[in-house]
Amino acid sequence: MKYLTALLSSGFFSVLMAFSSPADAATILAKIDLSEQVMRVYVNGFPRHSWPVSTARAGYRTPVGSFKPGRMHERYFSRKYDNAPMPHSVFFYHGYAIHGTTAIKSLGRPASHGCIRLHPDNAKRLFSLISDNGKANTKIVITR
Numbered sequence: 001m002k003y004l005t006a007l008l009s010s011g012f013f014s015v016l017m018a019f020s021s022p023a024d025a026a027t028i029l030a031k032i033d034l035s036e037q038v039m040r041v042y043v044n045g046f047p048r049h050s051w052p053v054s055t056a057r058a059g060y061r062t063p064v065g066s067f068k069p070g071r072m073h074e075r076y077f078s079r080k081y082d083n084a085p086m087p088h089s090v091f092f093y094h095g096y097a098i099h100g101t102t103a104i105k106s107l108g109r110p111a112s113h114g115c116i117r118l119h120p121d122n123a124k125r126l127f128s129l130i131s132d133n134g135k136a137n138t139k140i141v142i143t144r
Helices: 001-010 010-021 118-132
Strands: 030-034 038-043 048-052 066-067 089-093 098-101 114-120 138-143
Touching: 001 048, 010 038, 030 118, 066 089, 089 118, 098 118, 114 118, 118 138
Parallel strands: 030 138, 098 114
Antiparallel strands: 030 038, 038 048, 066 138, 089 098
């Protein structure tokens, strides 16, 4: 016990913890351009990914603005649209989410009811980036 007390009071424990804690989280920016149907992902301000997306088709809308991620689900199924799979969902505004899709042939053009659809591999990458770095360090920006 004396030995542990000596280590704690010496500051050795604090130094050890500083080196064993994870590095500072990165800032993540997911920018979606509705006119281009592209998502660009920036990590600490540097471009990391550029992916085709599908957003709202005629008669529907994808919200425009700046958002923070809300709830996230690795596996999710739409209650509103015939139990459609929405893997790696990142909800950002009410029922709107960024998520993977099985309709990969539609990527690059408007095709959704308002969500932002990605190739499932890219949805998983984005989901992991946000999970690893935190929702507080992530911003989603959607422009026309």
